[in-house]
Amino acid sequence: MIAVAIDGPAGAGKSTIARQAAKAMGFIYVDTGALYRAIGLYALQNGVDLSCERNVDQMLSDIKITLSFVNEEQRVLLCGRDVSMDIRTPEVSMAASNVSALPKVRAFLFDLQQEMAHTHNVVMDGRDIGTVVLPHAQLKIFLTASPEERAKRRYEELLQKGAQVSFEDVLKDLKERDYQDSHREIAPLKPAQDAVLVDTTACTLQQSIDRIIDLIKERLS
Numbered sequence: 001m002i003a004v005a006i007d008g009p010a011g012a013g014k015s016t017i018a019r020q021a022a023k024a025m026g027f028i029y030v031d032t033g034a035l036y037r038a039i040g041l042y043a044l045q046n047g048v049d050l051s052c053e054r055n056v057d058q059m060l061s062d063i064k065i066t067l068s069f070v071n072e073e074q075r076v077l078l079c080g081r082d083v084s085m086d087i088r089t090p091e092v093s094m095a096a097s098n099v100s101a102l103p104k105v106r107a108f109l110f111d112l113q114q115e116m117a118h119t120h121n122v123v124m125d126g127r128d129i130g131t132v133v134l135p136h137a138q139l140k141i142f143l144t145a146s147p148e149e150r151a152k153r154r155y156e157e158l159l160q161k162g163a164q165v166s167f168e169d170v171l172k173d174l175k176e177r178d179y180q181d182s183h184r185e186i187a188p189l190k191p192a193q194d195a196v197l198v199d200t201t202a203c204t205l206q207q208s209i210d211r212i213i214d215l216i217k218e219r220l221s
């Protein structure tokens with residue numbers, strides 16, 4: 001099996017780039033952030049106190065997460081319900097970041113992620129794919145861009161969806177999530193030692209996609 005790991009901070013364009021690269025290569029695109037988001041959504045909807053270990057244990061024994069693919073698009077099922085849309089709100093982003101700092105949550109999702117890579121050729125994106133989940137991936141990419149550029153992209157995306165947000169709030173949220181994701185004790189966001197660093201600050205989306213596809217083809221040839 002072939003695995004391409006793409007890690008990086010929120011808003012670097014990972015999901016769009018990874019999706020297109022997977023399509024070009026005929027691989028499956030696995031968005032691991034969606035798994036943390038599904039758990040974040042569950043915690044929000046059920047008012048789970050994340051500081052209480054027993055509550056977290058109970059939550060994880062009640063949760064069932066399944067990934068399915070419809071026309072090559074990943075769908076996330078939480079206890080049998082498709083939550084692929086519900087997990088895309090700013091509240092769920094922060095809840096996902098909160099649950100992702102819990103070792104038990106990371107352990108819970110580890111097997112599911114590895115199993116996907118054992119059974120399919122994948123482009124998998126996240127925060128710890130190259131460092132923890134798929135340390136033997138044939139190619140590891142750390143994708144980034146300046147915080148301002150990432151916030152600008154996220155802001156424009158939200159405006160297009162009709163959301164009422166200010167650029168300052170988007171930038172603040174993004175910096176807060178960057179800090180939280182990079183400073184947690186377990187599996188913090190950082191490039192794997194053998195990752196190729198790709199900074200997309202000055203690139204168009206298409207340039208970034210082309211660069212990643214070139215890197216994959218180069219590595220596999």
Ligand code: DC
Pocket residue numbers: 010032033034036037093096097100101125126127128129177181
């Ligand atoms: O990529 P995303 O924004 O959908 O991820 C949501 C949150 O989940 C993010 O703040 C950090 C966490 N996450 C993680 O800790 N490890 C991953 N492999 C993917 C996401």
